Amino acid sequence: MTFDFSRGRHPELLSGAYYRPLDTAVPQQFFATSMLVNPAVTGLLGWEPDAPRNRARLAPQLPPQWGQVRVSRLRVGAASVDAEFTRMAQGLDVALRATGGDPAITLELPLPEGATGVQVTLDGAPAKVERVAGPGASRIRLELTAGGRARRQVSVRWEGGLDVIPEPVTLEPGQESGGIRILDFAPRGDGWDLLVEGTRGRSYEIRLYGATPRSLTGATLERRAGPYNVLRTAFPAGSGRATLRVRLVR
Numbered sequence: 001m002t003f004d005f006s007r008g009r010h011p012e013l014l015s016g017a018y019y020r021p022l023d024t025a026v027p028q029q030f031f032a033t034s035m036l037v038n039p040a041v042t043g044l045l046g047w048e049p050d051a052p053r054n055r056a057r058l059a060p061q062l063p064p065q066w067g068q069v070r071v072s073r074l075r076v077g078a079a080s081v082d083a084e085f086t087r088m089a090q091g092l093d094v095a096l097r098a099t100g101g102d103p104a105i106t107l108e109l110p111l112p113e114g115a116t117g118v119q120v121t122l123d124g125a126p127a128k129v130e131r132v133a134g135p136g137a138s139r140i141r142l143e144l145t146a147g148g149r150a151r152r153q154v155s156v157r158w159e160g161g162l163d164v165i166p167e168p169v170t171l172e173p174g175q176e177s178g179g180i181r182i183l184d185f186a187p188r189g190d191g192w193d194l195l196v197e198g199t200r201g202r203s204y205e206i207r208l209y210g211a212t213p214r215s216l217t218g219a220t221l222e223r224r225a226g227p228y229n230v231l232r233t234a235f236p237a238g239s240g241r242a243t244l245r246v247r248l249v250r
Helices: 030-044
Strands: 047-050 055-058 068-076 079-088 091-099 104-110 113-122 130-132 139-145 152-166 181-188 191-199 203-210 215-217 220-225 228-234 241-249
Touching (some): 047 068, 055 068, 091 104, 104 152, 113 191, 139 152, 152 181, 152 191, 228 241
Parallel strands (some): 055 104
Antiparallel strands (some): 068 079, 079 091, 091 152, 104 139, 113 152, 181 191, 191 241, 215 241
């Protein structure tokens, strides 16, 4: 929005149908500008420091297509924590190091839908973890301390599991939002159910990261693009938006 509308204008209200601010939006809202940093730190990284108790929660929710993420100087009291995340099709590595203190870290890591045979190690040794259920994909939770000169290394490996990545859309100001939307994705029996919404008469590409489905209904598996399988959905002709259910079998 910094470059699409008036320079520096970050309105707090946007239309859900078109890429434009609503007429009731107030320009140059500082709290709206802060919504760039806050979702990145508390949302994508899931960083929640608790300085009086010398502990913090780190629960990242990173897009699966981000192969590597590094973040420095996450503060909790006097301590400063550096974190590095490396994602693979069937695994995730996390490296943590704290300086200036020895905080306790509650690390929560998401698992792709349908993942089985999960194995976790901490500094090369099997780690005691807790499986956390909740909205969206399941997660694992483990407790560790991150102080000292050595890095703490957490490695998670699994079998199967699948992440869905919708086709990215670049909007121009005033353009109607016609991109595909992932409404639901969950393991069901011997596969997964995917519910998507799109514009009638259009087809979309969706990338799958992880397991390769054996068969599909409601879409076609087109090709392999690097680590991703690419499927294509075609919505029926007509006007307006429609939903489409895709069945993926292991």
